[in-house]
Amino acid sequence: MDDRLQCEVLVVGAGYAGLAAARELRRRGVEVLVAEARDRVGGRVWTETTPSGALVDHGGQWVGPGQDHLQALADELSVGTFPTYTTGEGVELRQGRRSTYGGLIPTSDPAAAAEGVEAIFDLDLAAQDVPLEAPWTAPGAEALDGQTLGTWLGDRLKSPGARSTIDAAVKGVFGAEPGEMSLLFALFYLHAGGGLMNLARTTGGAQERRFVGGAQQMARAMAAELGERVLLSSPVRDFAYGDDAVVATVEDMGGTGSGRGSGDGEGAGGRRTVAARRAIVAMPPAVSARIEWRPALPAARSQLAMRAPMGAVVKVHAVYDEPFWRDEGLNGQLVADEGALRITFDDSPPGAEHGVLMGFAAGNDSRALDRLPDGERRRVLLEDLARAFGPRAATPVELVEQRWCLEPYTGGGPVAVCSPGMLTGCGPALRAPVGAVHWAGTETATRWCGYIDGALSSGRRAAAEVLAALGR
Amino acid sequence: MDDRLQCEVLVVGAGYAGLAAARELRRRGVEVLVAEARDRVGGRVWTETTPSGALVDHGGQWVGPGQDHLQALADELSVGTFPTYTTGEGVELRQGRRSTYGGLIPTSDPAAAAEGVEAIFDLDLAAQDVPLEAPWTAPGAEALDGQTLGTWLGDRLKSPGARSTIDAAVKGVFGAEPGEMSLLFALFYLHAGGGLMNLARTTGGAQERRFVGGAQQMARAMAAELGERVLLSSPVRDFAYGDDAVVATVEDMGGTGSGRGSGDGEGAGGRRTVAARRAIVAMPPAVSARIEWRPALPAARSQLAMRAPMGAVVKVHAVYDEPFWRDEGLNGQLVADEGALRITFDDSPPGAEHGVLMGFAAGNDSRALDRLPDGERRRVLLEDLARAFGPRAATPVELVEQRWCLEPYTGGGPVAVCSPGMLTGCGPALRAPVGAVHWAGTETATRWCGYIDGALSSGRRAAAEVLAALGR
Numbered sequence: 001m002d003d004r005l006q007c008e009v010l011v012v013g014a015g016y017a018g019l020a021a022a023r024e025l026r027r028r029g030v031e032v033l034v035a036e037a038r039d040r041v042g043g044r045v046w047t048e049t050t051p052s053g054a055l056v057d058h059g060g061q062w063v064g065p066g067q068d069h070l071q072a073l074a075d076e077l078s079v080g081t082f083p084t085y086t087t088g089e090g091v092e093l094r095q096g097r098r099s100t101y102g103g104l105i106p107t108s109d110p111a112a113a114a115e116g117v118e119a120i121f122d123l124d125l126a127a128q129d130v131p132l133e134a135p136w137t138a139p140g141a142e143a144l145d146g147q148t149l150g151t152w153l154g155d156r157l158k159s160p161g162a163r164s165t166i167d168a169a170v171k172g173v174f175g176a177e178p179g180e181m182s183l184l185f186a187l188f189y190l191h192a193g194g195g196l197m198n199l200a201r202t203t204g205g206a207q208e209r210r211f212v213g214g215a216q217q218m219a220r221a222m223a224a225e226l227g228e229r230v231l232l233s234s235p236v237r238d239f240a241y242g243d244d245a246v247v248a249t250v251e252d253m254g255g256t257g258s259g260r261g262s263g264d265g266e267g268a269g270g271r272r273t274v275a276a277r278r279a280i281v282a283m284p285p286a287v288s289a290r291i292e293w294r295p296a297l298p299a300a301r302s303q304l305a306m307r308a309p310m311g312a313v314v315k316v317h318a319v320y321d322e323p324f325w326r327d328e329g330l331n332g333q334l335v336a337d338e339g340a341l342r343i344t345f346d347d348s349p350p351g352a353e354h355g356v357l358m359g360f361a362a363g364n365d366s367r368a369l370d371r372l373p374d375g376e377r378r379r380v381l382l383e384d385l386a387r388a389f390g391p392r393a394a395t396p397v398e399l400v401e402q403r404w405c406l407e408p409y410t411g412g413g414p415v416a417v418c419s420p421g422m423l424t425g426c427g428p429a430l431r432a433p434v435g436a437v438h439w440a441g442t443e444t445a446t447r448w449c450g451y452i453d454g455a456l457s458s459g460r461r462a463a464a465e466v467l468a469a470l471g472r
Numbered sequence: 473m474d475d476r477l478q479c480e481v482l483v484v485g486a487g488y489a490g491l492a493a494a495r496e497l498r499r500r501g502v503e504v505l506v507a508e509a510r511d512r513v514g515g516r517v518w519t520e521t522t523p524s525g526a527l528v529d530h531g532g533q534w535v536g537p538g539q540d541h542l543q544a545l546a547d548e549l550s551v552g553t554f555p556t557y558t559t560g561e562g563v564e565l566r567q568g569r570r571s572t573y574g575g576l577i578p579t580s581d582p583a584a585a586a587e588g589v590e591a592i593f594d595l596d597l598a599a600q601d602v603p604l605e606a607p608w609t610a611p612g613a614e615a616l617d618g619q620t621l622g623t624w625l626g627d628r629l630k631s632p633g634a635r636s637t638i639d640a641a642v643k644g645v646f647g648a649e650p651g652e653m654s655l656l657f658a659l660f661y662l663h664a665g666g667g668l669m670n671l672a673r674t675t676g677g678a679q680e681r682r683f684v685g686g687a688q689q690m691a692r693a694m695a696a697e698l699g700e701r702v703l704l705s706s707p708v709r710d711f712a713y714g715d716d717a718v719v720a721t722v723e724d725m726g727g728t729g730s731g732r733g734s735g736d737g738e739g740a741g742g743r744r745t746v747a748a749r750r751a752i753v754a755m756p757p758a759v760s761a762r763i764e765w766r767p768a769l770p771a772a773r774s775q776l777a778m779r780a781p782m783g784a785v786v787k788v789h790a791v792y793d794e795p796f797w798r799d800e801g802l803n804g805q806l807v808a809d810e811g812a813l814r815i816t817f818d819d820s821p822p823g824a825e826h827g828v829l830m831g832f833a834a835g836n837d838s839r840a841l842d843r844l845p846d847g848e849r850r851r852v853l854l855e856d857l858a859r860a861f862g863p864r865a866a867t868p869v870e871l872v873e874q875r876w877c878l879e880p881y882t883g884g885g886p887v888a889v890c891s892p893g894m895l896t897g898c899g900p901a902l903r904a905p906v907g908a909v910h911w912a913g914t915e916t917a918t919r920w921c922g923y924i925d926g927a928l929s930s931g932r933r934a935a936a937e938v939l940a941a942l943g944r
Contacts, residue, residue, distance in 0.1 A: 370772065
C-alpha cells in the first residue's frame with residue numbers, strides 16, 4: 001500500500017490555480033504531479049448537468065473586462081462566451097414592498113440610492129490607496145485593519161436604506177457580512193477587482209459574460225493535457241518539507257463517486273507518498289491548515305490560515321420551462337433587504353430553451369438557511385423567488401442548491417474573507433515560500449483576488465517562483 | 473493494523489476539559505476512551521523540569537478567586553498552592569523611559585492612567601450586559617459583534633498612553649491585538665472572568681496563586697485514574713458520526729518522544745478505529761476543523777471553527793541563580809509599550825532557591841518574534857529583560873521559550889479569540905451537539921472561558937449532556 005511516487009514539483013489542488021501552475025511547469029519541461037482531494041478538477045468552479053438537463057455552474061461562472069488571464073485561456077481553448085442577460089428591469093424588495101428599477105442601483109428610496117452610490121465611490125476611492133502587492137503597507141494600515149467594513153459603513157451611512165443596499169452588494173460579492181471582514185482587506189479586494197461598482201455589476205463589470213458549456217471546462221481541458229499527472233480523490237494528509245525537498249502523504253480515496261466532496265471514508269484505500277523537489281499548495285488558506293505540516297509552519301503562516309475564514313454561500317438554481325420573467329420586462333436581477341436569496345440573476349442558457357434563475361444566500365443568510373431541514377429550505381427559497389418574480393417562480397421544474405459550506409475541501413465560498421488584524425499581523429506570509437513550499441490560490445492573487453482570473457495568475461506566479469528556484 | 477476499539481463514549485482531547493469529562497463519565501460507570509494527539513496530557517497546561525532543574529509551566533499556571541472548579545480539583549488531589557510573588561513595585565517602560573509603580577496600574581503618565589482605569593471600568597460595566605450563556609442575545613449584539621474591541625478603544629481613549637496600557641493588558645489576557653477581536657466577544661470574555669481588571673491582576677485576581685509542583689499535575693492525576701483508557705499520540709484523523717453512534721479513525725503515532733507535539737510522522741504506526749455511542753470533542757474549535765468529518769459538519773459549526781483563531785503567544789522563562797530584582801524592591805512585573813516582552817511576572821519557585829522571570833510576547837509581537845532565527849530571538853528577549861530589570865537580567869542561567877503557535881494541536885494561545893461576526897453568525901453552534909457529537913473545551917465555557925477552570929466546567933457540562941443522552 002505504500003506506493004511511492006516521485007516528481008520534480010508536486011502541486012496540491014487541481015483548481016484553476018493549481019492547474020495553471022502545473023501547466024506552466026509542464027510547458028517548461030518540469031515533471032509535475034497534481035494531487036486533488038476531490039474526484040473532480042476545478043475547485044470552486046464546477047459545472048454539472050442537472051437531472052432535468054440544465055447545465056449549471058455551481059461556483060464561479062463569469063468573465064468580465066480586465067480578466068485577461070481567464071479570457072485568454074478561454075480563447076486558447078476555444079471556449080466561447082455570451083453576455084449575461086440584462087434586458088429589462090431589476091426587482092427591488094425593500095421593507096416588504098416590491099418595485100422595479102432600471103440601471104445599476106435600486107431606486108425606490110432615491111435618497112438612500114444617492115447616499116449608497118456616494119459611499120461606493122468613496123470606498124472605491126479609498127481602495128486606490130491600498131497597494132495590491134502589500135496591503136499591509138497602506139497609509140494607516142493598522143487602523144484600517146483594526147476595524148471592520150461594517151464599522152466604516154456604520155459611520156458613513158445615515159439611512160438604513162443605503163446600508164441595506166450596500167450590505168446586499170457586499171454579501172453578494174464576499175459571501176460575508178460587512179461586520180465580519182477587515183476594512184483594509186475589503187479595500188484591497190475592491191482595488192484588486194476594480195471597485196465595488198465593477199464587482200457588483202453585470203454589463204461592463206465582473207458578471208458581464210458567461211461561458212458556453214460552463215466555466216469548468218477550461219479546468220477539464222488543462223487537466224486532460226496533464227493526463228495521469230493529475231491524481232484525483234487524493235487528499236494530502238501529511239506534508240514534510242525542507243528547503244530543497246518535500247514528501248507528502250496522500251490518501252487514496254478511490255476516485256469514484258458523485259463529485260460531492262470527501263469520498264466515502266472509513267478505511268478507504270491506502271496511502272501514497274509523493275516526493276518532490278518543490279511544491280505548490282493551491283488551496284484556500286483555511287483548507288491548507290487541515291494538513292499535518294512537518295515541521296510546523298511558521299507562526300505567521302498558521303495564524304494567517306486561522307484568520308482567513310471562508311465566506312458562506314448557498315448558490316441556488318431554479319429551472320423553469322421558459323424564462324417567463326423576460327416577458328414581463330424583467331432581467332431576472334433582484335436586490336432584497338430580507339429573505340434568504342437577496343441577489344439573483346437570469347442564468348438561462350444562451351438561446352434560452354429553458355429559463356434559469358440563479359440566486360445567492362450569503363453570509364448569515366446562508367448559515368441560517370443551512371440550519372433548516374431539506375424541505376424547509378426548499379420552501380423558503382421558493383417563497384423568496386415567488387415574492388420577487390411572482391407565483392410562477394414558486395413551481396420550477398427543478399431547484400438545485402449548492403451548499404459550499406458543506407464542501408470539506410472548500411469550507412464555504414466564494415472566497416476567504418480576512419478577519420481584522422490578519423493582513424497587518426500575518427499578511428506577508430500569504431505568498432512567502434516556506435522552505436520548498438510555494439503558495440497559490442486566488443486568495444494569494446494581487447489582481448482579481450477571489451476570482452478565477454486571480455486563481456490563474458496566482459498559479460503562474462507560483463510556477464515562476466518554482467522555475468527560478470529550480471534554475472530553469 | 474486495523475485495530476478496532478469499542479467504548480460507550482469517546483473523548484477526543486486529554487486537556488483539562490476532556491479529562492474532566494472522562495472522569496465524570498467513569499464515575500457514573502460509563503466506559504470511556506480518551507484519544508489524545510500529543511504524547512502527554514494537559515493540553516495547554518504543561519509543566520516541565522528544564523535542563524537547569526527549574527520547574528516551569530509552559531502554559532496555564534494560575535488559580536484565582538472564583539475559579540472554584542479548579543480549586544476544588546486541586547483540593548481533592550491534595551495539590552497545594554502558593555501566592556504569586558507581588559512584594560515591591562512594578563516596572564513601567566513608556567516611550568523609552570523606565571520608571572516603577574506601586575499598585576495595579578502604571579502611573580508615570582497619571583492622566584493616561586486615570587483615563588485607562590475609567591475605560592476598564594466602562595468595559596467591565598458593558599460586559600455585564602452580555603449574557604454568558606448566549607452572548608449573541610445581548611442588547612445590540614449585532615452592532616457589538618460587527619466591530620472590534622480596537623474600534624471601541626479608539627473611539628473611547630484620547631491619550632496614546634492610556635491606549636498603550638490597555639493594549640498591553642488586552643494582549644496579555646487574550647494573546648491578541650484589540651483590533652483582531654469582536655467587541656461582543658471581548659465583553660463576553662471579560663464578563664465570564666469577572667472583568668478586565670480581575671483578569672489582569674495578581675492578588676485578588678486571575679493570577680493570584682500558583683500550584684506547588686506545577687499546574688499539569690492534576691491532569692496527570694486524572695489521566696492516571698483513567699489508566700489505559702487514555703490513548704496518547706493518537707490524533708483523530710477521520711470522524712464518522714450519526715445520531716446514535718460515532719466511528720473515529722485514530723492515527724497511532726507511537727507514543728514516545730519529547731512531548732513537543734506531532735510525533736515523527738511519515739509512515740509512523742497504523743490506524744485504529746474507535747466506535748462509540750457518543751463522543752465529546754474537547755479541543756479548540758480551530759483544531760477540531762482539522763478532522764475529516766463525515767458527514768460534513770453543519771455550516772454554522774464549520775464556519776465557527778474558521779472564525780475562532782487562536783491568539784498568538786510565546787511564553788518565556790528566564791532562570792537566574794537568585795531573584796535579584798526582589799532585593800531592588802521589584803515584584804518582577806513589567807508593563808511596556810514596546811519590545812517583544814511587554815508583560816512579565818516573578819515566576820520563582822516557592823522558597824525561591826532560584827529566581828525566575830516569566831514573560832509573554834503576545835499578538836503581533838509574538839508573530840514578529842517567531843520570524844527571527846533562534847539566536848536573534850534570544851538576543852531580543854534578553855535585551856527586553858535587561859531594559860526592564862537591569863544588566864543582570866541579560867545573563868540568565870537558562871532561557872526557555874514555549875512557542876505555542878508552533879504546536880500543531882493548539883495553533884497558538886492562550887485561547888481562541890472570536891473574529892467579528894462569529895458569535896452572532898455562528899455562536900449557537902459553539903455548544904450545540906451535532907448528532908452524537910458533543911463539544912467541550914475552555915472555548916465553550918460560560919464562566920472563565922479561556923481558563924483551566926472553564927475547561928473543567930465545560931467538560932462536566934458535556935459529560936452531563938452525554939449522560940442525559942444515554943439515559944444514565
